[in-house]
Amino acid sequence: xxxxxxxxxxxxxxxxxxxxxxxxxxxxxxxxxxxxxxxxxxxxxxxxxxxxxxxxxxxxxxxxxxxxxxxxxxxxxxxxxxxxxxxxxxxxxxxxxxxxxxxxxxxxxxxxxxxxxxxxxxxxxxxxxxxxxxxxxxxxxxxxxxxxxxxxxxxxxxxxxxxxxxxxxxxxxxxxxxxxxxxxxxxxxxxxxxxxxxxxxxxxxxxxxxxxxxxxxxxxxxxxxxxxxxxxxxxxxxxxxxxxxxxxxxxxxxxxxxxxxxxxxxxxxxxxxxxxxxxxxxxxxxxxxxxxxxxxxxxxxxxxxxxxxxx
Amino acid sequence: xxxxxxxxxxxxxxxxxxxxxxxxxxxxxxxxxxxxxxxxxxxxxxxxxxxxxxxxxxxxxxxxxxxxxxxxxxxxxxxxxxxxxxxxxxxxxxxxxxxxxxxxxxxxxxxxxxxxxxxxxxxxxxxxxxxxxxxxxxxxxxxxxxxxxxxxxxxxxxxxxxxxxxxxxxxxxxxxxxxxxxxxxxxxxxxxxxxxxxxxxxxxxxxxxxxxxxxxxxxxxxxxxxxxxxxxxxxxxxxxxxxxxxxxxxxxxxxxxxxxxxxxxxxxxxxxxxxxxxxxxxxxxxxxxxxxxxxxxxxxxxxxxxxxxxxxxxxxxxxxxxxxxxxxxxxxxxxxxxxxxxxxxxxxxxxxxxxxxxxxxxxxxxxxxxxxxxxxxxxxxxxxxxxx
Ligand SMILES: Cc1ncc(C[n+]2csc(CCOP(=O)(O)OP(=O)(O)O)c2C)c(N)n1
Ligand code: SF4
Ligand SMILES: [Mg+2]
Numbered sequence: 001x002x003x004x005x006x007x008x009x010x011x012x013x014x015x016x017x018x019x020x021x022x023x024x025x026x027x028x029x030x031x032x033x034x035x036x037x038x039x040x041x042x043x044x045x046x047x048x049x050x051x052x053x054x055x056x057x058x059x060x061x062x063x064x065x066x067x068x069x070x071x072x073x074x075x076x077x078x079x080x081x082x083x084x085x086x087x088x089x090x091x092x093x094x095x096x097x098x099x100x101x102x103x104x105x106x107x108x109x110x111x112x113x114x115x116x117x118x119x120x121x122x123x124x125x126x127x128x129x130x131x132x133x134x135x136x137x138x139x140x141x142x143x144x145x146x147x148x149x150x151x152x153x154x155x156x157x158x159x160x161x162x163x164x165x166x167x168x169x170x171x172x173x174x175x176x177x178x179x180x181x182x183x184x185x186x187x188x189x190x191x192x193x194x195x196x197x198x199x200x201x202x203x204x205x206x207x208x209x210x211x212x213x214x215x216x217x218x219x220x221x222x223x224x225x226x227x228x229x230x231x232x233x234x235x236x237x238x239x240x241x242x243x244x245x246x247x248x249x250x251x252x253x254x255x256x257x258x259x260x261x262x263x264x265x266x267x268x269x270x271x272x273x274x275x276x277x278x279x280x281x282x283x284x285x286x287x288x289x290x291x292x293x294x295x296x297x298x299x300x301x302x303x304x305x306x307x308x309x310x311x
Numbered sequence: 312x313x314x315x316x317x318x319x320x321x322x323x324x325x326x327x328x329x330x331x332x333x334x335x336x337x338x339x340x341x342x343x344x345x346x347x348x349x350x351x352x353x354x355x356x357x358x359x360x361x362x363x364x365x366x367x368x369x370x371x372x373x374x375x376x377x378x379x380x381x382x383x384x385x386x387x388x389x390x391x392x393x394x395x396x397x398x399x400x401x402x403x404x405x406x407x408x409x410x411x412x413x414x415x416x417x418x419x420x421x422x423x424x425x426x427x428x429x430x431x432x433x434x435x436x437x438x439x440x441x442x443x444x445x446x447x448x449x450x451x452x453x454x455x456x457x458x459x460x461x462x463x464x465x466x467x468x469x470x471x472x473x474x475x476x477x478x479x480x481x482x483x484x485x486x487x488x489x490x491x492x493x494x495x496x497x498x499x500x501x502x503x504x505x506x507x508x509x510x511x512x513x514x515x516x517x518x519x520x521x522x523x524x525x526x527x528x529x530x531x532x533x534x535x536x537x538x539x540x541x542x543x544x545x546x547x548x549x550x551x552x553x554x555x556x557x558x559x560x561x562x563x564x565x566x567x568x569x570x571x572x573x574x575x576x577x578x579x580x581x582x583x584x585x586x587x588x589x590x591x592x593x594x595x596x597x598x599x600x601x602x603x604x605x606x607x608x609x610x611x612x613x614x615x616x617x618x619x620x621x622x623x624x625x626x627x628x629x630x631x632x633x634x635x636x637x638x639x640x641x642x643x644x645x646x647x648x649x650x651x652x653x654x655x656x657x658x659x660x661x662x663x664x665x666x667x668x669x670x671x672x673x674x675x676x677x678x679x680x681x682x683x684x685x686x687x688x689x690x691x692x693x694x695x696x697x698x699x
Contacts, residue, residue: 022548022559025559055543055544056542058541058542070550071548071550071559074546075546076542076547076548077547077548077549078387078549078550079549079551079552079560080384080387080414080551081384081410081411081414081551084380084381084384084411084414087348087376087377087380087381087384087388088385088387088388089388090374090376090384090385091346091348091384091386091387091388091389091396092391092541093388093392094346094385094388094389094392095346095372095389095390095391095392095393095394096392096393096540096541096542116381117377117381117384120376120377274372278367281367282367282368285368286367286368287370288370288371289371289372289394290370
């Protein structure tokens with residue numbers, strides 16, 4: 001008779017997301033109650049539901065607790081430098097346009113040190129999906145203030161409370177030209193999944209902000225309780241306002257959180273703009289990496305049909 | 312590694328009159344580079360401009376990024392996406408690239424970075440020549456590592472070395488630097504682009520084995536592992552953290568040593584294959600001028616004048632500056648009275664020459680604060696001093 005499986009064996013074998021995770025790298029480094037795992041789970045769920053070719057998905061992260069996501073997901077993956085996930089993703093996408101490139105990184109990484117790349121990728125409508133785990137803090141380095149930390153919140157480098165004005169990330173993304181913008185909290189796992197599904201289908205720069213607890217640092221320092229208390233707060237004080245004016249979705253310290261799909265519009269992506277422009281100006285001689293624009297489009301259509309057929 | 316003839320699309324065969332910057336772009340295209348990310352900066356901008364103009368006709372893509380940090384980051388993504396990639400910059404932009412140069416070194420990502428050197432520190436003399444980044448290219452990013460740096464002395468060599476740089480970066484999976492300067496960058500001369508079939512380019516060393524056996528890294532030999540590209544189903548992982556051969560983070564002192572020994576060994580143990588010099592008059596020489604880039608052409612005048620004056624002076628031009636051909640320099644040092652090292656900086660490569668020579672002969676530095684090339688007379692004076 002076989003010995004019964006240990007908890008660990010069962011976890012490795014029966015984890016419903018194991019086909020998307022590098023199980024040999026478990027256990028992960030994240031603290032109990034941290035929201036990053038929820039985001040990974042929702043991301044994996046969205047991939048599971050999608051008709052994408054999983055070999056054509058790449059995950060790129062910067063540095064931070066969230067930056068470790070790339071290393072745990074079983075896809076072509078790059079764990080880069082602090083703030084530089086977006087330009088690495090940009091290079092990957094432009095060098096290999098068949099890839100679906102997803103950036104998963106932290107608030108400090110994407111909007112502090114990497115803010116310049118964020119605004120320009122949005123401006124260009126670069127065809128990548130950016131998922132920002134916004135825990136209002138630099139988790140990895142011990143809870144310092146970030147560009148999203150609400151005014152008055154306490155951080156290790158604002159020990160008397162934060163006196164700066166934070167970014168409202170949906171507003172920033174919208175203003176810079178992002179064509180899909182959504183926000184959820186880590187309580188709203190199913191909504192995150194749905195948004196990621198939409199983002200994966202979307203052509204252009206899609207941005208999803210997920211408000212998550214950093215239980216160990218931000219929550220503790222601000223006496224906000226544990227992971228469950230965070231979820232309670234998200235439950236009690238969040239409100240779905242699809243299509244909200246992004247000028248009105250600021251988050252103040254423990255204030256109401258407006259969430260939903262705020263922006264969903266169509267605009268040619270960076271590569272579509274390049275291809276259309278050169279096809280017009282130069283004609284058939286223009287062949288990006290050896291393919292003319294009509295060839296590329298026909299191929300894409302055939303691929304889409306094949307994917308639909310197999311569903 | 313597969314040797315193939317250049318893709319004729321990227322090769323503008325024939326005789327041209329062009330400057331070093333344009334020749335760099337042509338060399339990259341001939342080498343099969345089809346992805347370029349850059350940010351404008353004098354005196355390197357013409358490389359980007361040439362590439363931007365040419366690439367829609369050759370099936371390539373040019374993107375002007377938001378800064379140099381983004382440019383080199385895009386190269387890392389682009390290389391793992393499967394393309395041969397290049398960027399170009401000068402001093403201030405070079406400084407901004409440093410962190411991700413380290414990431415490229417650590418992840419063994421092939422790429423070519425041209426630095427058309429201008430005069431610093433800081434904004435310095437932004438339009439004038441220098442060779443002041445020769446140590447920065449070697450040590451500018453944190454930690455211990457090795458890179459390859461080439462130094463062309465003419466527009467023709469800009470073209471030739473661009474191809475060589477790509478071939479080296481594919482062989483050793485390391486960023487290769489073309490350390491040219493404002494003078495060569497803006498100097499117009501005849502550049503001959505051979506027919507495509509005469510240009511030998513190395514394809515990436517693609518992994519073709521079973522998926523389960525794929526490892527992005529191999530720390531066992533003197534050469535790096537073959538590569539895969541995103542989308543081919545190998546599900547590679549790469550990180551700037553200390554990692555094992557699977558590319559997975561592994562934070563131990565032992566793994567770190569293995570990794571570092573590999574990153575350093577793949578260059579140090581192949582110096583003889585990598586390093587190229589152009590030598591003249593070494594046979595009977597009592598003094599040898601070791602120089603690189605534009606300074607070699609100034610030194611040539613001083614050497615000719617020295618010979619006329621009866622001094623037995625020879626020349627070694629470093630086409631490859633890093634890794635330095637230490638054994639060859641030691642050999643020369645044991646035969647001559649002195650070595651003269653002129654360079655347009657306050658004495659950088661000369662420090663390494665002194666170390667290598669280790670007192671076997673005199674070593675005379677001929678520094679220049681930058682903004683112009685040397686007066687050949689100053690080099691001749693040093694030659695006279697060395698032979699004493
Ligand atoms: C250039 C650079 N500066 C600083 C750091 C140190 N650092 C590592 S992670 C991090 C903060 C990450 O915060 P965030 O992006 O919000 O991710 P989190 O850990 O909260 O998920 C910092 C400042 C670094 N790695 N590189
Ligand atoms: S420190 Fe905070 S962000 Fe990092 S893993 Fe722990 S809870 Fe999550
Ligand atoms: Mg954070």
